[in-house]
Amino acid sequence: MNHGDFELLSAYLDGQLSPSDSAKLEARLSSDSTLRTALDNLRATRNLLRQLPARSAPRNFTLTPQMAGIQPPTPRLVPIYRLASGFATILFIITLVINGLTTLSAPALATAPAPAAFGAAAPLSAAQEAAPAATQAPAATQAPALPAGAQTPPPAPRMMFASPLTTGTPISLGGGLMPGTTGTPTPEGIAKSVPPGVESVRRINTAENGLPFPLVLEVLFGILALGFGIMAWILPRSNESSFRKKWNRK
């Protein structure tokens, strides 16, 4: 028997032949005993296979969350902790850099003249005295003082302390600059009194206010960064273990 016939018989058994093909095959079957026997044998084989006992699964194949790679829902606080930790880290680095820079400039301060050691009160008043002097004094006298002390950094701190003063200061400064550029000789007295004042202002910023301030912040931000980081690390883990326990109880 050829394979074509066998395929026909096989499809016929499964009811997969078209009505016309079925009729044709049935006509052949009624006259061909070999074909009939072949069909019977094929049917018997198919029945034998169908009777093969079905085994039940040796165990359950249900999936656990771990197998399925399912993560428990992350607690809502976790991203907040993460963000806070990130911010605190950034602030920590900033304070670290500031602190690093001020300690680097510390040796330069040490070489500064003795007046630096006076403390806050006296130089501050000196600076305040210098500022009103600017408003009262004629333009010509104030002007030379500026180029002398103004190697560049002093004006900024000076302005900070001078800001509570009247608005007359900038005007007088502006007026004072022009004669300064014309090359008026520096009067010795004023020139000497101003630099220590400027120097002390700078010292207040760095040594008195500057150093301890970033240091406290540095520690604070460091602790915050670490604390938030630990929370962001612990929270999902404790959550996960409780999730697993809950699942196993099911």
Next chain:
Amino acid sequence: MIVMDEPALIQSAQRGDLNAFNTLVLHYQDALFNTALRILGDDDLAADATQDAFLSAFKNLNSYRGGSFKAWLHRTVTNTCYDELRRKKRRPTTPLEPDTEVGDEMDSPRWLTDPHLTPEQQLEADELEHAIQHCLEALPVEFRAVVVLADLQGLDYTEVAAALRAPLGTVKSRLARARARLQECLQGFAELLPAAFRLNEERS
């Protein structure tokens, strides 16, 4: 059979509901395990292949787009079986159990025991099962898969075609060839075969 709303469960499972998926697993695990067992011929390998199939089914559940879910699941299990067979081919292992002269392991699992059969009948049934398994394993794997899905699992031609990603004509032809070969092979175990089958053999 447990009454279950299969489409709803599939939808929930597709949204990641593992409980819904596990309900489907419990429903289909016997069928998938039997398919794997008949293709691989080894209980442990079949269990592994079934587990892998369900895992892969869960992960690829979104690629299921309607149609027979049973056929879709059988595609995953035949795929994991093919993977297993390829692995076995690369690393051939020698069985620890001594083979019988027909090259068949004769250990029979205890859970197979049917209390309604006499010990003789049970032995006969075991031997017949082994004979069929032996003949199945003698088939090329793509023929084996077709006959397992069609005759053992009762999938229709379109379901078999979907499960094996083969054209309907190929399924028809392979099934006929597989049945012919099995018939030929089983004649060698004539003494084990039920009377009806033997009768037919005598007539032919």
